[in-house]
Amino acid sequence: MVLSSSVYFVFLVGIFLLYWPLSRxxxxxxxxxxFANYFFYAKWDLFYLILIPGASFVDYLIGLGLGVGxxxxxxxxLATAHSALSAWFQQIAARAWFRRLxxxxxxxxxxxxxxxxxxxxxxxxxWSGATAHKAPEWHWTFPLGISFYCFQALTYTIDxxxxxxxxxxxxxxxxxxxxxxxxxxxxxxxxxxxxxxQLEKPxxxxxxEESGRALFRIALGLLKKFMIxxxxxxxxxxxxxxxxxxxxxxxxxxGVWAFAFQLxxxxxxxxxxxxxxxxxxxxxxxxxxxxxYTALNISDFWRRWHITLxxxxxxxxxxxxxGLRSKWKIFTYINLTLTMVLGGLWHGPNWTFVAWGxxxxxxxxxxxxxxxxxxxxxPSANFWIRLLSRVLTANYVAFCWIFFxxxxxxxxxxxxxxxxxxxxxxxxxxxxxxxxxxVAALGHFWPRAWxxxxxxxxxxxxxxxxxxxxxxxxxxxxxxxxxxxxxxxYTKF
Amino acid sequence: MTLWPRHxxxxxxxxxxxxxxPQFIPQLFNWRIFEWSTVAHVLDFxxxxxxxxxxxxxxxxxxxxxxxxxxxxHRIVDxxxxxxxxxxxxxxxxxxxxxxxxxxxxxxxxPSTADLITADVRALLQHHFGDAxxxxxxxxxxxxxxDHRGVYSKSSGWVIDPATRHAQPDGWYGxxxxxxTGKPGAWSKIALRDPGQTRLVLHYVGQPxxxxxxxxxxxxxxxxxxxxMPQKTAAHETWRIPAEAQEFEIExxxxxxxxxxxxxxxxxxxxxxxxxGLNGTWAGVLAWYMNGPHWSDQLKEAxxxxxxxxxxxxxxxxxxxxxxxxVKDVREIVRRIRTALPATPILVMSPxxxxxxxxxxxxxxxxxxxxxxxxxxxxxxxxGCAFFNTFEAMGGSGTMGRWYQAEPRMVSADxxxxxxxxxxxxxxxxxxxxYDGYNNWKMQQLRQTRITAAGTPPAGAQPKxxxxx
Numbered sequence: 017m018v019l020s021s022s023v024y025f026v027f028l029v030g031i032f033l034l035y036w037p038l039s040r041x042x043x044x045x046x047x048x049x050x051f052a053n054y055f056f057y058a059k060w061d062l063f064y065l066i067l068i069p070g071a072s073f074v075d076y077l078i079g080l081g082l083g084v085g086x087x088x089x090x091x092x093x094l095a096t097a098h099s100a101l102s103a104w105f106q107q108i109a110a111r112a113w114f115r116r117l118x119x120x121x122x123x124x125x126x127x128x129x130x131x132x133x134x135x136x137x138x139x140x141x142x143w144s145g146a147t148a149h150k151a152p153e154w155h156w157t158f159p160l161g162i163s164f165y166c167f168q169a170l171t172y173t174i175d176x177x178x179x180x181x182x183x184x185x186x187x188x189x190x191x192x193x194x195x196x197x198x199x200x201x202x203x204x205x206x207x208x209x210x211x212x213x214q215l216e217k218p219x220x221x222x223x224x225e226e227s228g229r230a231l232f233r234i235a236l237g238l239l240k241k242f243m244i245x246x247x248x249x250x251x252x253x254x255x256x257x258x259x260x261x262x263x264x265x266x267x268x269x270x271g272v273w274a275f276a277f278q279l280x281x282x283x284x285x286x287x288x289x290x291x292x293x294x295x296x297x298x299x300x301x302x303x304x305x306x307x308x309y310t311a312l313n314i315s316d317f318w319r320r321w322h323i324t325l326x327x328x329x330x331x332x333x334x335x336x337x338x339g340l341r342s343k344w345k346i347f348t349y350i351n352l353t354l355t356m357v358l359g360g361l362w363h364g365p366n367w368t369f370v371a372w373g374x375x376x377x378x379x380x381x382x383x384x385x386x387x388x389x390x391x392x393x394x395p396s397a398n399f400w401i402r403l404l405s406r407v408l409t410a411n412y413v414a415f416c417w418i419f420f421x422x423x424x425x426x427x428x429x430x431x432x433x434x435x436x437x438x439x440x441x442x443x444x445x446x447x448x449x450x451x452x453x454x455v456a457a458l459g460h461f462w463p464r465a466w467x468x469x470x471x472x473x474x475x476x477x478x479x480x481x482x483x484x485x486x487x488x489x490x491x492x493x494x495x496x497x498x499x500x501x502x503x504x505x506y507t508k509f
Numbered sequence: 510m511t512l513w514p515r516h517x518x519x520x521x522x523x524x525x526x527x528x529x530x531p532q533f534i535p536q537l538f539n540w541r542i543f544e545w546s547t548v549a550h551v552l553d554f555x556x557x558x559x560x561x562x563x564x565x566x567x568x569x570x571x572x573x574x575x576x577x578x579x580x581x582x583h584r585i586v587d588x589x590x591x592x593x594x595x596x597x598x599x600x601x602x603x604x605x606x607x608x609x610x611x612x613x614x615x616x617x618x619x620p621s622t623a624d625l626i627t628a629d630v631r632a633l634l635q636h637h638f639g640d641a642x643x644x645x646x647x648x649x650x651x652x653x654x655x656d657h658r659g660v661y662s663k664s665s666g667w668v669i670d671p672a673t674r675h676a677q678p679d680g681w682y683g684x685x686x687x688x689x690t691g692k693p694g695a696w697s698k699i700a701l702r703d704p705g706q707t708r709l710v711l712h713y714v715g716q717p718x719x720x721x722x723x724x725x726x727x728x729x730x731x732x733x734x735x736x737x738m739p740q741k742t743a744a745h746e747t748w749r750i751p752a753e754a755q756e757f758e759i760e761x762x763x764x765x766x767x768x769x770x771x772x773x774x775x776x777x778x779x780x781x782x783x784x785x786g787l788n789g790t791w792a793g794v795l796a797w798y799m800n801g802p803h804w805s806d807q808l809k810e811a812x813x814x815x816x817x818x819x820x821x822x823x824x825x826x827x828x829x830x831x832x833x834x835x836v837k838d839v840r841e842i843v844r845r846i847r848t849a850l851p852a853t854p855i856l857v858m859s860p861x862x863x864x865x866x867x868x869x870x871x872x873x874x875x876x877x878x879x880x881x882x883x884x885x886x887x888x889x890x891x892x893g894c895a896f897f898n899t900f901e902a903m904g905g906s907g908t909m910g911r912w913y914q915a916e917p918r919m920v921s922a923d924x925x926x927x928x929x930x931x932x933x934x935x936x937x938x939x940x941x942x943x944y945d946g947y948n949n950w951k952m953q954q955l956r957q958t959r960i961t962a963a964g965t966p967p968a969g970a971q972p973k974x975x976x977x978x
Contacts, residue, residue, distance in 0.1 A: 022543060022544070022547045023547055023551055026547055026551050032513075032521075033513065036512060037512040221514070222514035224515075224516045227514060227516045227517040228516070231517070231520060251922070253922075254921065254922030255922045258928060259921050261623065261653035261654030262652075262654050262926070433653070434653060479516055479520045479523055480523040482520055483520050483521075483527055484523075486524060487524060487527040487542065490528075490542045491540065491542050
């Protein structure tokens with residue numbers, strides 16, 4: 017069930033109608049959301065109904081164990097019910113080795129799920145290549161949403177291990193938060209400790225402004241996905257990357273940039289729909305994008321692109337790597353690169369993602385080194401230097417996207433080869449495509465204030481006018497843009 | 510306290526009303542944006558299909574070890590059994606008769622340029638009947654898209670004139686439809702993955718003042734060919750190449766030279782399948798742009814056992830051309846080939862489906878394509894050619910849409926070019942049709958032999974003379 021499909025919206029309306037009357041009761045609201053989450057997973061594959069609840073339950077228990085260690089005083093239920101056993105457990109749970117054991121179990125569980133159900137064919141293929149043995153067949157691949165689930169689940173246990181919060185006592189709340197359906201397929205990766213309290217909060221309300229905002233985000237997401245991302249994909253990007261040899265260097269360059277915009281509009285469109293959907297249920301999700309191609313440098317880019325993933329990588333991976341506090345500064349650079357390489361691999365079991373991550377990691381390390389050597393100066397205020405910085409950063413990011421989009425190194429090489437051919441022709445770039453690219457660029461650089469103004473105007477109009485506007489948008493999508501509901505790119509990760 | 514938040518509920522009701530109205534007003538019926546049947550799909554927990562294409566069937570097609578006759582092959586239309594001489598040549602190869610080689614020339618457009626489809630047919634035929642060499646390869650890449658499976662090339666310094674550009678006043682484009690003129694220093698490096706090739710043939714234009722071409726295989730100097738001749742002649746020269754040689758270099762030495770292509774051949778029996786694709790080509794190129802007598806000489810020298818004419822994709826974008834002069838052009842191509850090769854069968858192979866976005870967003874078939882395929886079938890019947898309906902074999906109208914929506918995709922987003930997985934299916938379809946025809950022909954010969962009981966060899970099975978080159 018893709019978030020842009022009509023089936024999803026029928027489902028969302030159903031959940032909306034079911035959720036609000038029952039959300040007066042804490043358990044009622046949670047039960048509806050948990051049902052919705054598992055229903056959502058089951059639409060992809062019934063196997064998820066075993067995998068996700070099983071893994072969530074184990075993480076819940078681990079969380080409780082870590083939580084016991086976080087308590088300064090014994091918790092009442094454990095202390096009163098089985099006082100002797102409880103006291104012993106309190107002592108054990110407070111020990112560092114036990115906490116390490118618990119977090120290791122959680123890491124093994126979640127990374128094991130990732131490895132088994134997403135990366136196993138990749139590992140087997142790599143093993144086969146290295147040993148010249150035939151790789152055994154592996155049919156247990158359930159990649160959809162697994163990466164996001166595992167990262168979201170790990171936020172919980174790692175936060176508890178670091179004593180950054182208290183465990184979620186309610187199993188229902190934990191299982192609902194860890195598999196919250198709008199974030200299932202492609203984020204935003206939301207900390208369980210941030211999400212669970214929102215889910216548990218009784219007596220939620222939805223103001224006119226909030227619902228208007230939610231509907232605006234959903235409509236905007238659909239617009240981004242169908243009118244821009246899919247159009248660019250079908251009319252240039254897929255063609256160029258499928259058959260690079262048929263395109264000139266200039267067309268390939270435009271194709272690469274079209275992919276940069278396609279990816280942004282596809283993923284940010286998904287995020288808009290996810291945030292809007294959650295908002296309709298009274299839940300706030302974190303933002304994921306902030307005009308990433310206006311970044312001044314590569315570090316700035318990662319503060320603007322897939323913000324929840326970069327925060328996750330920073331907080332849970334980079335800070336966990338050894339050597340960060342070492343006097344050997346080289347570890348900083350190695351860890352930056354390693355973090356991004358692993359972040360690249362997280363996107364999919366393909367060496368091209370590793371290369372993409374490595375390119376970003378090296379760039380981050382170089383930028384960090386450059387800034388450190390110059391005493392961490394503030395970015396220049398000179399307009400032309402800032403413009404040059406933005407252009408260089410955006411083009412480097414676009415260059416890296418080649419490896420992200422390419423199906424293989426051979427494919428990436430073919431694209432680079434076409435770029436290097438320096439041949440110029442625009443025969444395959446139609447005026448309509450130029451228009452959509454122009455709109456995409458304009459939309460990306462659209463000032464925040466103007467965006468807020470547009471949203472406020474939408475919120476101010478009466479509900480029937482909003483419904484008519486959304487209906488018109490759907491009509492436009494149906495008859496003007498390319499239909500067929502291509503899956504969101506990031507749902508593959 | 511109301512059960513639902515008021516504003517979104519009113520929005521939903523208003524939206525539902527708006528999308529429902531067109532269902533009940535006939536004038537607005539085409540403007541409906543929501544199908545109420547979608548509601549039922551929410552409860553649809555059917556296992557998802559990884560591909561819309563019938564995978565098992567396709568995989569079966571990929572299995573040359575299976576007996577294709579048992580499978581549901583889309584047959585070649587050949588009521589007069591014009592392919593009999595070709596089948597007879599295949600039989601000689603299958604019987605391992607000494608020196609038996611089957612040569613196939615496949616003229617096509619952009620998919621053939623990238624050796625899509627043809628590479629798969631080549632692989633399947635060579636797997637079953639034996640590998641007698643890669644066949645024709647152009648001197649350099651006229652288009653970045655030009656690519657033969659198992660062959661890699663780099664080049665520099667050539668003036669490249671494909672026949673499609675019609676830039677050569679003499680219309681000489683060799684067998685492959687491309688002329689290469691190199692000044693001193695122009696070079697091409699060609700590497701083959703398969704080290705088993707034993708002979709290299711260079712096709713060139715000999716003429717007064719023409720320069721020398723230096724041919725090397727790895728570090729071994731094979732020959733320096735002086736291409737100067739008293740009068741302008743299309744010629745070729747064959748050399749044995751060192752065992753296991755995989756890398757070849759062609760370099761112009763002292764004065765400009767005009768070349769066409771190289772051929773890589775083996776001493777073993779089997780099939781040589783030459784992919785002769787021209788990017789963006791249409792029937793008029795073979796019919797009018799290629800110099801008739803010159804092309805005729807090239808065809809005679811090639812001595813193919815089968816010529817495949819696989820055009821039509823580009824033409825289908827020009828409905829007026831399809832309806833007016835297309836038939837005339839195809840007839841002219843057939844006439845030209847017949848003049849050069851009166852005994853060689855011709856197989857007209859229709860183009861694949863070509864998709865186009867229709868109103869409403871579905872991917873349909875470009876309107877002129879079915880008409881074009883019909884005309885091809887008609888010309889094939891009238892001119893005594895065999896006909897293979899690729900369009901129908903791959904699924905008919907809308908196939909490009911289905912293959913595009915398959916996961917993973919089997920065609921490019923232009924709805925014209927197959928991706929390797931799609932090309933493999935089309936290649937396998939052609940192979941199966943040929944193999945099926947061959948088996949039927951063999952069965953027919955057996956029945957005839959039994960009826961006559963005279964021991965006369967089957968029609969068309971007479972071995973030709975002087976096949977080896």
